[in-house]
Amino acid sequence: MQVALIRYTPEPEATVAAAARLCYSRVGAMEILEKTDPAQVEKLLNHLLSSGHLSPFEHVSFTFAIEGLSRAASHQLVRHRMASYSQQSQRYVSFKKLDWVTPPTVQRKPELASAFQGLIEEVHRLYGRMVEAGVPAEDARYILPNAVCTNLVMTMNARELVHVCSVRLCLRAQWEIRELFTRVKAEVEKVAPRIGAELMIKCDRLGYCDEKESCGLYPTREGAGVKPAATGGPWL
Amino acid sequence: MQVALIRYTPEPEATVAAAARLCYSRVGAMEILEKTDPAQVEKLLNHLLSSGHLSPFEHVSFTFAIEGLSRAASHQLVRHRMASYSQQSQRYVSFKKLDWVTPPTVQRKPELASAFQGLIEEVHRLYGRMVEAGVPAEDARYILPNAVCTNLVMTMNARELVHVCSVRLCLRAQWEIRELFTRVKAEVEKVAPRIGAELMIKCDRLGYCDEKESCGLYPTREGAGVKPAATGGPWL
Amino acid sequence: MQVALIRYTPEPEATVAAAARLCYSRVGAMEILEKTDPAQVEKLLNHLLSSGHLSPFEHVSFTFAIEGLSRAASHQLVRHRMASYSQQSQRYVSFKKLDWVTPPTVQRKPELASAFQGLIEEVHRLYGRMVEAGVPAEDARYILPNAVCTNLVMTMNARELVHVCSVRLCLRAQWEIRELFTRVKAEVEKVAPRIGAELMIKCDRLGYCDEKESCGLYPTREGAGVKPAATGGPWL
Amino acid sequence: MQVALIRYTPEPEATVAAAARLCYSRVGAMEILEKTDPAQVEKLLNHLLSSGHLSPFEHVSFTFAIEGLSRAASHQLVRHRMASYSQQSQRYVSFKKLDWVTPPTVQRKPELASAFQGLIEEVHRLYGRMVEAGVPAEDARYILPNAVCTNLVMTMNARELVHVCSVRLCLRAQWEIRELFTRVKAEVEKVAPRIGAELMIKCDRLGYCDEKESCGLYPTREGAGVKPAATGGPWL
Numbered sequence: 001m002q003v004a005l006i007r008y009t010p011e012p013e014a015t016v017a018a019a020a021r022l023c024y025s026r027v028g029a030m031e032i033l034e035k036t037d038p039a040q041v042e043k044l045l046n047h048l049l050s051s052g053h054l055s056p057f058e059h060v061s062f063t064f065a066i067e068g069l070s071r072a073a074s075h076q077l078v079r080h081r082m083a084s085y086s087q088q089s090q091r092y093v094s095f096k097k098l099d100w101v102t103p104p105t106v107q108r109k110p111e112l113a114s115a116f117q118g119l120i121e122e123v124h125r126l127y128g129r130m131v132e133a134g135v136p137a138e139d140a141r142y143i144l145p146n147a148v149c150t151n152l153v154m155t156m157n158a159r160e161l162v163h164v165c166s167v168r169l170c171l172r173a174q175w176e177i178r179e180l181f182t183r184v185k186a187e188v189e190k191v192a193p194r195i196g197a198e199l200m201i202k203c204d205r206l207g208y209c210d211e212k213e214s215c216g217l218y219p220t221r222e223g224a225g226v227k228p229a230a231t232g233g234p235w236l
Numbered sequence: 237m238q239v240a241l242i243r244y245t246p247e248p249e250a251t252v253a254a255a256a257r258l259c260y261s262r263v264g265a266m267e268i269l270e271k272t273d274p275a276q277v278e279k280l281l282n283h284l285l286s287s288g289h290l291s292p293f294e295h296v297s298f299t300f301a302i303e304g305l306s307r308a309a310s311h312q313l314v315r316h317r318m319a320s321y322s323q324q325s326q327r328y329v330s331f332k333k334l335d336w337v338t339p340p341t342v343q344r345k346p347e348l349a350s351a352f353q354g355l356i357e358e359v360h361r362l363y364g365r366m367v368e369a370g371v372p373a374e375d376a377r378y379i380l381p382n383a384v385c386t387n388l389v390m391t392m393n394a395r396e397l398v399h400v401c402s403v404r405l406c407l408r409a410q411w412e413i414r415e416l417f418t419r420v421k422a423e424v425e426k427v428a429p430r431i432g433a434e435l436m437i438k439c440d441r442l443g444y445c446d447e448k449e450s451c452g453l454y455p456t457r458e459g460a461g462v463k464p465a466a467t468g469g470p471w472l
Numbered sequence: 473m474q475v476a477l478i479r480y481t482p483e484p485e486a487t488v489a490a491a492a493r494l495c496y497s498r499v500g501a502m503e504i505l506e507k508t509d510p511a512q513v514e515k516l517l518n519h520l521l522s523s524g525h526l527s528p529f530e531h532v533s534f535t536f537a538i539e540g541l542s543r544a545a546s547h548q549l550v551r552h553r554m555a556s557y558s559q560q561s562q563r564y565v566s567f568k569k570l571d572w573v574t575p576p577t578v579q580r581k582p583e584l585a586s587a588f589q590g591l592i593e594e595v596h597r598l599y600g601r602m603v604e605a606g607v608p609a610e611d612a613r614y615i616l617p618n619a620v621c622t623n624l625v626m627t628m629n630a631r632e633l634v635h636v637c638s639v640r641l642c643l644r645a646q647w648e649i650r651e652l653f654t655r656v657k658a659e660v661e662k663v664a665p666r667i668g669a670e671l672m673i674k675c676d677r678l679g680y681c682d683e684k685e686s687c688g689l690y691p692t693r694e695g696a697g698v699k700p701a702a703t704g705g706p707w708l
Numbered sequence: 709m710q711v712a713l714i715r716y717t718p719e720p721e722a723t724v725a726a727a728a729r730l731c732y733s734r735v736g737a738m739e740i741l742e743k744t745d746p747a748q749v750e751k752l753l754n755h756l757l758s759s760g761h762l763s764p765f766e767h768v769s770f771t772f773a774i775e776g777l778s779r780a781a782s783h784q785l786v787r788h789r790m791a792s793y794s795q796q797s798q799r800y801v802s803f804k805k806l807d808w809v810t811p812p813t814v815q816r817k818p819e820l821a822s823a824f825q826g827l828i829e830e831v832h833r834l835y836g837r838m839v840e841a842g843v844p845a846e847d848a849r850y851i852l853p854n855a856v857c858t859n860l861v862m863t864m865n866a867r868e869l870v871h872v873c874s875v876r877l878c879l880r881a882q883w884e885i886r887e888l889f890t891r892v893k894a895e896v897e898k899v900a901p902r903i904g905a906e907l908m909i910k911c912d913r914l915g916y917c918d919e920k921e922s923c924g925l926y927p928t929r930e931g932a933g934v935k936p937a938a939t940g941g942p943w944l
Contacts, residue, residue: 004737
């Protein structure tokens with residue numbers, strides 16, 4: 001899997017700060033942008049994040065080139081609706097060469113790993129035979145496995161990145177999508193360190209796990225002695 | 237202000253439960269709907285809400301007739317984007333009779349309340365003069381105050397209602413929008429008691445206030461002795 | 473594939489009409505609902521649809537149980553973001569029995585159809601061996617093909633249904649998602665005939681095809697003698 | 709009114725082109741970005757726009773500082789939900805100085821314009837008296853008129869800009885919001901000429917007016933001799 005940040009809103013953290021200050025200011029955004037120095041930006045972002053005032057973070061967005069992700073993971077990924085995706089089409093692209101992802105739990109069992117590889121190669125041969133026999137690529141691909149790789153361009157704003165990382169960096173999240181957002185976080189950290197630092201698993205923010213069973217990293221809410229709320233729980 | 241629930245997805249709580257069970261089931265939604273009894277529905281909704289698994293709540297939506305809300309409040313209301321609104325137009329409706337909202341803090345000061353009323357009546361007279369002189373209603377309305385009443389039809393799904401109430405039922409929220417969602421909650425409780433019970437202010441769920449300053453209902457996070465997370469805070 | 477409409481906003485067309493009339497009315501939605509008769513509803517919906525005033529159609533939503541759709545089609549389906557989905561999980565459900573979709577273009581070639589079936593059965597055997605050997609279902613499924621069936625609950629409002637059908641009923645759309653929305657349309661027609669009638673392919677509305685190449689049902693824009701606009705085209 | 713483009717996705721048109729090409733390509737976005745020259749970008753954007761393939765345009769967004777817009781116009785503006793807004797708060801900002809917008813139709817009638825100004829000044833005096841008497845700014849503002857100015861930061865992606873301009877540049881749109889998007893278009897044209905050119909009124913794209921009554925710029929659909937579709941109309 002390769003993840004590269006190819007575009008982002010310039011000066012992302014100053015942009016968030018200016019949008020936030022505008023709400024409480026007599027003057028407009030252009031004057032605010034001129035007058036806000038880096039120390040104020042950091043202080044303001046800390047305040048916004050600790051209070052959950054996240055709407056100013058929508059003004060900055062990040063565009064990633066994602067390559068070598070399995071279709072198993074991409075089907076999960078595109079369920080996040082506050083984002084934009086352009087994805088390699090299995091209808092229009094015919095795959096003479098096939099790339100795929102083998103899960104580590106399979107790789108660790110040599111006999112199964114070998115059977116896995118052999119069967120995908122057999123699948124690819126049947127795919128090729130079908131295409132040659134005039135079956136459209138969009139139909140031949142019905143035989144292709146979830147493991148097959150796909151490429152995407154994905155754009156998310158910073159508010160949505162904070163949300164998605166809170167659930168997809170969880171140790172219980174599917175391993176491939178967790179790896180994807182670990183790389184996304186690393187890319188964001190390079191250009192927007194304060195926003196990047198905020199891309200964290202929800203239990204890191206809560207101090208406990210709000211799922212039924214914890215992975216062990218944090219205790220559950222009950223285990224942490226957090227008094228149950230009226231009803232429901234403090235999910236993010 | 238009048239708020240009436242005029243339409244909603246039938247059997248809302250059974251619908252949420254069926255959608256949630258489908259994700260973990262070998263069989264489809266129709267079979268699940270037949271086989272799920274009310275006790276299971278309640279148990280499942282409790283589990284979903286305590287774990288923050290809220291997406292099944294999107295399948296049920298609630299449509300409200302709202303009358304007599306000020307334009308001050310409606311401008312705030314329509315900032316919630318995961319909802320559908322149809323609103324009385326000040327461009328196309330010409331107001332021969334004017335209704336408005338007087339804030340309680342003004343009502344409590346008789347001299348100001350009287351000046352407030354007198355000035356709105358004067359505004360209405362100028363509005364009428366402008367319309368008579370051929371100024372389009374859409375331009376004459378520039379003189380109308382924020383206090384003027386509007387009517388809306390609003391549709392929100394249950395997931396968004398949970399979110400919006402978590403911020404708009406806050407004692408620090410603007411009083412009129414808080415009254416609106418207090419009435420929304422009362423309407424939902426009549427037809428979907430478990431969902432209605434979940435329409436609560438965020439501090440009721442967290443056990444503390446995550447804003448900079450608390451209204452006093454709950455201590456702040458620091459006051460409650462909740463260990464600060466890595467960075468940021470456990471906002472909802 | 474099975475598609476059943478399991479829930480919808482009661483009296484959908486009267487609801488749309490009431491929301492639309494509210495915008496131009498001095499009175500609120502409750503009074504409008506009482507005073508609007510079916511003939512007025514039909515006339516108003518015709519007007520809204522011919523002028524493209526579609527926002528009132530958001531107030532009514534339709535919830536479908538979808539069974540036996542391939543994962544190839546579901547991956548396309550969930551790209552429509554103005555909708556809510558609950559989908560059978562391949563992470564949490566382990567598939568002792570496997571159902572799949574064979575494309576008609578494959579079915580029509582007996583030798584390929586037989587190879588297709590044989591290979592999926594082989595895939596299912598390896599899947600079973602992996603699960604037995606302790607590979608988590610979420611990893612074993614990497615070998616499962618796009619053809620495998622999934623179940624969903626899907627909720628869309630009427631405005632989005634109009635949009636999605638305009639592109640997915642196209643004869644150039646992927647055949648399985650076209651069949652899905654053909655069934656969706658049939659279900660909507662039973663309970664909301666005017667809305668159901670509006671679920672149509674975009675060329676039926678335009679009178680010509682706005683794609684580069686037409687399927688032949690309608691001429692292209694140039695072929696139809698429609699004068700090119702300043703730039704761009706009259707897409708829906 | 710002042711509108712300034714303060715941030716945008718760098719190289720917006722090349723970004724759209726790369727995302728679009730990815731869907732049909734064996735290679736990923738990074739390689740495509742390297743290999744696409746400006747002539748190809750323009751050709752591809754023309755194709756996408758003439759076919760209505762607009763999703764790649766979501767990857768680029770534009771952030772504007774808007775100053776001196778009336779609250780009448782901002783209430784309309786924020787009804788567009790596929791965008792992000794930060795707006796000057798009338799709850800938290802107390803207005804010692806009041807700026808407002810006088811509609812041209814009022815300005816043209818000196819006697820009314822004078823009454824309009826006088827009454828707003830009187831409103832401002834009462835606002836000041838209320839604030840001094842301890843009425844919170846959030847309540848005192850109920851007397852403030854729609855004409856009062858507001859400042860915003862607004863972010864929209866290019867796809868939404870195309871949509872919003874198609875309806876808000878209409879000669880029948882409210883004059884102030886039309887002026888806003890005329891300025892937005894001018895700003896976009898400076899940095900993304902092909903996208904800027906596509907920010908056009910819907911009748912420029914259709915070649916006729918799809919509203920009930922035309923402003924005269926184009927004939928209605930019937931007047932243009934466009935054969936009515938099965939039902940409904942070719943709205944954008």
